[in-house]
Amino acid sequence: QPAEATEAGTRSPPPAPPLWAQNGIFSGIDGRTMAAAAAISSEEGRGRNESYFHKSGSDLVKWARGRGAWVHANVGVSNGCAGGGPGLRNFGEKINCGEILLRIPPSLFLTPAHPPHLIKLRWGGVNGDEKEIDGDEEARLSRLLGDLGGWERLALRLMAEECSVASSPWAPYLRCLPSTYPLPISWKAKHRQALKGTSIDVGAERAIIVSFFKSRILPLLKRKGVTSTQGG
Template sequence: MNAVLSWFATNGGKIDSASVGFTEFDGAGRGAVALRDIPEGHVLFKIPRSLILSTTTSALPRRVGLEQWRARGMHRGWAGLILCVMWETANGAASRWAPYLESLPSTFDTPMFWSEEDLEELRGTSVVEKLGKADAEKDFSEKVLPLVQSRPDIFPPETIPSFYTLEVYHIMGSRILSRSFDVERDEEEGEADVGNTSSGSAMDVDEPHAPEQEDGEGSSEDGEAEDEDEDDSIVVSMVPLADMLNARYECENAKLFYEKDSLGMMSTKPIKTGEQIWNTYGDLPNAELLRRYGHVDLVPLNESTDASTSDPSANPSALGNPGDVVEIRADLVLSVLDLPPQSEAKTKERIDWWLEQGGDDVLILDSDHTIPPALISLIRLLQLDDADWAKTVEKDKPPKPKLDAESMGVVIRVLERRLGEYPTTVDTDIALLLQTTNTELSLNKKHALAVRIGEKRILERTLEDARARVVAAAVAASSGNGKKRKAGEELEAERNTRTKTQRKR
């Protein structure tokens, strides 16, 4: 750590060493700690733009030749940045970032490196299908390795077995996934058009003096920038020192902000002496935390308890991540509806239209236990007869998410089918968690349990609510109060009430 701090200061970095220290935290690795009381808006350290490592600051793209760099597709995705980090590492002491690169981890607890046995523990979650391991290996074999082998003047053949292997590629990719920032391109770098890695890095950087801005604004969850102009101005970058801060659900007390010639890490609230200095990953669900960073957040689910002082070992069954979500794929909805084979072409037409209208092919269920309006709208769309389908297309608007009795029946079957994708029940998982000691379960299996339990809790609670609402609507419809309210109307009225009163996330 001393070598990194010395390198940082020698190259123009500034740190308030009286306020900020770095230490090892049990179970969380290295992090930053307040050495004295820090007020809100205090600059903890500043990183010169020259110390940021990206495809625009590394000399590699220009050594290769910008035209060839783009011709080989190195400006798309993360392949270019990963190769830059590999090359800078291979250069050893000759690299501007040598001390920093030497300090980065080479082992990870992310599922990318799990065994098949451990990955089986994540069955039913969305983690495995999002690992992107096959895509990464395709990029390596089709883009990175051919470039490396074609330029022995830049990549000496004797260095390839040590610095340019698939294993090293995965390690460097994991470093970037877990530690990078979305940084706005420096205007002076704009002429060197080496392209941009896609968004989806660990953290973003805010405009100066704007701590209220939301994290990740302008980027979609899957890492694709929503606006092409904005995409051209953002570069995924490694930011020394800033990437040493840990993060935890709703504990953020510092964030990185733009300044003219540097990036500044600034406190966003008062920090007391001895407290950890937390950055933010956007309060992600445990599935994403595990996939990207190799850890999960476990905080008390009782809102009256202070998350920052929780002890996960006290009562593991009472802990979880309030940001957990469950993903429901559109093809699962199709399988529940069990539409006749002869309607396959019509179904595809409707799905394509749904996507063109901005609908998602993955629907999100969160801890509010509210049925997503998009799920209801999609179900109604797929059940329209031909005449109503034609009217919907003419209106150029998906059906309203009116939750009638028929739609609710489909929703319940969708939730049941989704819950059935996990090989175990939530009660089984909790019992396993309570009956085993810390030494009887591997870290990977503990993390998998946390992800599974969080998702199943959401599904089971939402399913319970949905079934209760069906029963209540049926009772109301058959009661002798003279109102003769239809079950569907009862469901719709109840849904509207829940929407108005549901708590904010």
């Protein structure tokens, strides 16, 4: 969002609403409800500070360049982007319209893994402690993974990498991800209660997601060795 130029100088634009609030499904919500929800979202999202992201962001850029990516000299990773959360930011001089900011080679893409690849990748043990998988177990895992869609396999791939973050090729990227996601659907129970009766009551949608997780994802995690999960 560009700054607004005036005769008195340059004035910064007003803060952008949280990214979830910019979704079209929330259009028409009264200002008071939206302001209260945005305040809760901000509270839920507190955690890693800007100095943490400055270091981990620098590590991420250094890692990406070392793996063949090209990153504009003035671009870095910050936790102070519009709408909240980590993202790219200009840390240097003005970047002209049309300048290339990033060139990312396909080797750095974290993509939905095909079932056999995901099983062999990191699904044999916990925290990088790999173990042999017999043919029957591999077949069972393949059937479970084969029922998942692309974004579901991508989420599972990400979770598998995070289980072994110390040895993951994407470790610098994983360390830049937020520790919490302050979307209304993931708020703590006391905060979700405040949304009941409003047009952004997410109770029903959350119940569907929880049911899907318990029936489709949790069985895979249990085979990985995870016996419990945390949730609000």
